[in-house]
Amino acid sequence: MSGQTEKGVYISTYGCQMNVNDSERIFSLLEMANFTPVSSPEEASLIIINTCSVREKPVHKVHSEVGRYRKLKETNPKLRIGIGGCVGQQEKERLLKDLPLVDFVFGTDAIDLLPELVGRVEEGEGHLSATRFEYQKPYQIETLVRAPGVSTFVNVTKGCDNFCTFCVVPYTRGRERSRGLEEIVRDIKSLVSRGVREVTLLGQNVNSYRSPNGGDFADLLEQVALQSGLVRIRFTTSHPKDFDEKLVQVISKYHPQVCEYIHLPFQSGSSEVLTRMNRGYTRSEYIEKIAMIRNYLPQVVFSSDAIVGFPGESEEQFEETLSLVEEVGYETLFAFKYSPRPFTKAARFGDQIDETTKGRRLTALLEVQDRRARQLVERYRGTTTEVLVENRDEKTGLLSGRSSQNKLVFFEGELDLIGKMVFVRVTEVQPSVFRGEMIGDKFN
Ligand code: SF4
Incomplete structure (x- = not known):
């Protein structure tokens, strides 16, 4: 086929930073198996779709992307297609059944098995699936980035045990596991020796990090600050219920090496909605946490996530979200309309909100946020x-x-x-x- 690289891999990545990081890992692993990254599906002998199921219609998106490769597969029978990420984890063998063009499916815990999986597919085995969570194995990885650049991401935890009622992550990424503290420090030192100057410590909920040998997230942050040689350290995502004073003290002690920027998702400004979301804090507890952090870090900047139109959210409860945004003052806000996700409790709630109301609330929230953010950034x-x-x-x-x-x-x-x-x-x-x-x- 013209333009096709014999062992060329094209990865299509959806979703969050965790997925972007995973795609980088996939590229690195496949490079070790003699694959070369290519920039279009037409040049590839292997296409991997790294999926996300956090936003709407994820399975539909996978079906339509695979459909777009039908012609390529017809003209090049050697082309292999694999699906990974959260939709792979969630749908498992069903994807192989529904999409005969797909050669293999791998879950979020099976990335390191990819070279073996791809090798087997190249040998002629078809329709393979590797989607088991490996709870028995310790979470040990080395950060694999091909050209790390100045700033890069380092996973410290994976999975989540919080089961917020709207969120599919505990089902697609499994139970929470943490890497060892010493291993992370070693990993970062090696990145620094390759020219990295800034690292973002990454996890679904970094504040509940617990090193298998002892040590919480504040301890990890302190050791990274002391030992790594980084000029800057960031971390995300934080959960308000686990963000404690010890952590703020460490940030304050090592600032400006540790950045004055905290992403602290509130999701809703209403305590009743927060209870139904299973977030583990009330509105006033969240606001107290913000005040505690500002007490130590007067210049801190907050960003956040919000959901509008969660099942049963009344007009008054939505107004509480608006007033929280006014009160706290976020320079960045990622706001979304609620949409039901498979397996989640909220998807089964009987009081779903209609799309028109959700859309109206989202517009209203974004207007408030835009005005507030513009006021806040003027100070710079x-x-x-x-x-x-x-x-x-x-x-x-x-x-x-x-x-x-x-x-x-x-x-x-x-x-x-x-x-x-x-x-x-x-x-x-x-x-x-x-x-x-x-x-x-x-x-x-
Ligand atoms: S803390 Fe809640 S929203 Fe965040 S990943 Fe875990 S379950 Fe999802």
């Missing part, structure tokens, strides 16, 4: 911020990097500044993106 105009330079934008030729508060900052500068920390005076502000002028570099 004319100030100087430290930026870790990550890239040069192809189109504009401008350098870009992030501030401690996770703002993407664009400015003019030389290519050799990539990887360095520089001072930028902020001249234009949007809620998440700034424009500025470099006024000097830091001792790097």
Whole structure:
């Protein structure tokens, strides 16, 4: 076939940072098995769809993407198609039955088995499935990134035990498991030796991290700050119920190495809705936590997640979400309409909200958020911020990097500044993106 690479792998990735990280791991593992990443399905001998089931119609999306490859498979019978990620985990063999074009399905715990699985498929075995959770095995991995760049992500936990009633993650990623503290520190040191300067510690709920040899997330953060040689450390996602004072003390002790940016999802501003969501905190407990964090870190910036139209959410309860957004002041908010997910308790609640109401509430929430965020970011105009330079934008030729508060900052500068920390005076502000002028570099 013209344009096709003999062992070329194309990965189509949906969903969250966890999935993006998993795709990077898949690429690295397959490179070790002599595959070369290619940039289009037409060039590939192996297509992997790394799916997500957090948002709407995930199975439908998989069906339509596989359908698009029908012609390719007809012209190239050697083309193999695999489905991984949360939909693979959730649907298992059913996908093989419903989609005969698919050669194999693998779950979120089976990524490291991929080279073996692909090898078997290449040998002629068909319709393979590997979707068991490996609870007996300790969670030990080395971060595999091909070209780690300046900033990268490092998994510290996987899975979740919280069973929020709207969320499919405990079913698609399994029970929570943590990597060993020493192993994570070693892993990060090795990334630093490859030029990484910033790491985001990643988990579905990083605050419930527990090292098998003892140590909680605050201990891990402290050891990473002390031992890794990183200039910046971030972490996500935090759960309000597990975010304790010890952790804030560590952030405050190691700031600015540990960034002043905390993603703390509230989901709803109504205590009744939070109870039905099984979130484990009330509105006032959430607000107290915000106050406790601000007490230690007066300059901290918060971002959050919110769901509107959760089953049974009344107009008054929705208004409480609006008032929480006004009160706390988030510079970034990821807001979604509730949509039922398979296996979850809330999907079976009888008082589902109609789509028109959900849509109206989402628009209203986004309007409040946009106004609030624009007010909040005005304080940065004319100030100087430290930026870790990550890239040069192809189109504009401008350098870009992030501030401690996770703002993407664009400015003019030389290519050799990539990887360095520089001072930028902020001249234009949007809620998440700034424009500025470099006024000097830091001792790097
Ligand atoms: S904490 Fe709740 S929302 Fe987050 S991954 Fe776990 S179950 Fe899902």
